[in-house]
Amino acid sequence: MIADARKPPAAPSSLRLVMTLAIAGLVSGVAIIGIYETTLPTITANKARELREAVFKVLPGVTRMQALVYRDGRIMAVPEPQKDEPVVYGGYDEQGDFVGYAMPGAGPGFQDTIALLYGYLPGDKQVVGMEILESRETPGLGDKIYKDAAFVAEFSALSVEPEIVAVKKGTGSQANQVDAITGATISSKAVVRIINETHAAWIEQLPAPGTEPPLADATGNAGTGQ
Amino acid sequence: MKKNESYEELVKGIWRDNPVFVQVLGMCPMLAVTNSAVNAIAMGMATLFVLVGSSFLVSTFRNVIPKQVRISCFIIIIATFVTIADYTLLALVPKVHKELGAFIPLIVANCLILGRQEAFASRYPTRLAVMDALGMAGGFLLALFSLGAVREILGDGALFGVRLFSENFEPWIVMILPPGGFLTLGVILLFFNWFRYKKDEFLADVAEAERGGS
Numbered sequence: 001m002i003a004d005a006r007k008p009p010a011a012p013s014s015l016r017l018v019m020t021l022a023i024a025g026l027v028s029g030v031a032i033i034g035i036y037e038t039t040l041p042t043i044t045a046n047k048a049r050e051l052r053e054a055v056f057k058v059l060p061g062v063t064r065m066q067a068l069v070y071r072d073g074r075i076m077a078v079p080e081p082q083k084d085e086p087v088v089y090g091g092y093d094e095q096g097d098f099v100g101y102a103m104p105g106a107g108p109g110f111q112d113t114i115a116l117l118y119g120y121l122p123g124d125k126q127v128v129g130m131e132i133l134e135s136r137e138t139p140g141l142g143d144k145i146y147k148d149a150a151f152v153a154e155f156s157a158l159s160v161e162p163e164i165v166a167v168k169k170g171t172g173s174q175a176n177q178v179d180a181i182t183g184a185t186i187s188s189k190a191v192v193r194i195i196n197e198t199h200a201a202w203i204e205q206l207p208a209p210g211t212e213p214p215l216a217d218a219t220g221n222a223g224t225g226q
Numbered sequence: 227m228k229k230n231e232s233y234e235e236l237v238k239g240i241w242r243d244n245p246v247f248v249q250v251l252g253m254c255p256m257l258a259v260t261n262s263a264v265n266a267i268a269m270g271m272a273t274l275f276v277l278v279g280s281s282f283l284v285s286t287f288r289n290v291i292p293k294q295v296r297i298s299c300f301i302i303i304i305a306t307f308v309t310i311a312d313y314t315l316l317a318l319v320p321k322v323h324k325e326l327g328a329f330i331p332l333i334v335a336n337c338l339i340l341g342r343q344e345a346f347a348s349r350y351p352t353r354l355a356v357m358d359a360l361g362m363a364g365g366f367l368l369a370l371f372s373l374g375a376v377r378e379i380l381g382d383g384a385l386f387g388v389r390l391f392s393e394n395f396e397p398w399i400v401m402i403l404p405p406g407g408f409l410t411l412g413v414i415l416l417f418f419n420w421f422r423y424k425k426d427e428f429l430a431d432v433a434e435a436e437r438g439g440s
Contacts, residue, residue: 012292020292024299028306035310039317046320136327139261140381140399 058119058129062091105198130155142187239361246369252338257407266374270367281347285355
């Protein structure tokens with residue numbers, strides 16, 4: 001099966017070898033650029049849609065959003081945040097009034113980085129929703145941090161003061177306590193820790209409640225989620 | 227006769243020379259992404275696309291590519307198709323792409339694909355090479371799906387995300403974890419080998435009976 005019936009041809013020149021590889025590489029490069037350019041708009045649109053849906057999910061009643069960054073000592077709205085710049089999303093209702101922040105956070109989980117988004121109402125100092133954006137937690141155990149509706153619901157009215165604490169299942173009674181998932185304690189605690197860390201990093205930078213930046217584009221260019 | 231020949235190339239990969247159950251190739255994606263039927267099928271389809279595309283090109287240009295640089299050329303061709311599959315999945319089914327993660331780029335390293343280029347596509351006409359690729363990829367898809375389906379049914383109590391059992395069913399979580407992959411694959415391989423052994427035995431009996439009869 002390995003034996004080759006053809007007679008061995010004369011050894012080709014080095015130039016021919018180099019040219020063959022060069023041409024193959026060139027054609028391959030062009031093909032890859034082509035597919036990248038073709039799929040890029042769809043991929044970008046998918047990501048933007050996912051983010052918008054997540055923001056609307058963690059902030060009930062929100063139908064518009066804009067990206068907010070911390071520059072020159074204050075929070076301001078920007079149409080396009082720079083790459084790697086920390087950003088939060090301001091959520092606004094149908095009338096364009098500020099509702100709350102959707103704050104992205106990330107940190108180590110049980111297996112790999114967990115990236116999440118949570119809704120925060122500065123007036124009530126409450127977390128009102130949490131959505132896991134990215135995680136590779138153990139299927140069947142750690143992935144309950146987003147598959148277990150009861151755990152996700154723990155984050156629907158959660159006080160952040162003094163900080164969120166994960167407690168053994170069934171013992172949570174305070175407003176800042178979360179029932180950890182049995183069998184996924186590390187993943188549950190990771191979620192709580194990520195929210196606490198993100199909160200601590202932003203709390204000093206957020207403006208006083210009531211003085212949030214208004215919706216920059218009144219027509220709501222961020223869409224209505226349709 | 228020609229029709230039979232290409233038909234033979236197509237079916238041999240699905241059963242007799244099944245890349246997973248008989249040749250035991252491509253074990254890495256086989257074990258890693260078969261924790262649900264959907265993931266298994268997406269992986270199988272991506273591999274099918276890459277294998278058929280690469281076999282077609284390698285076979286078409288088999289007289290142009292110098293022997294000394296053939297492996298590099300095969301890899302360039304395979305890697306290009308893998309990149310195309312990667313971006314296409316990311317654009318069309320971002321959720322599946324997220325689940326498969328690093329295993330899509332790793333199709334490049336699937337020895338099944340490079341093996342078919344070296345052993346078949348670079349030696350045979352395009353038509354046969356494409357048939358062979360379709361058969362092998364079909365066999366791979368079948369194997370991935372059977373593993374994925376078994377693991378999802380036992381480990382999650384569902385198939386394609388549809389619940390199969392009542393609430394009382396306690397899923398065997400171990401089946402969707404890595405050990406479940408090894409366990410399921412082992413049982414399927416056991417069955418396959420037992421079946422082949424029985425078939426050989428049966429054929430030998432038949433041959434002997436014929437000799438005795440005549």
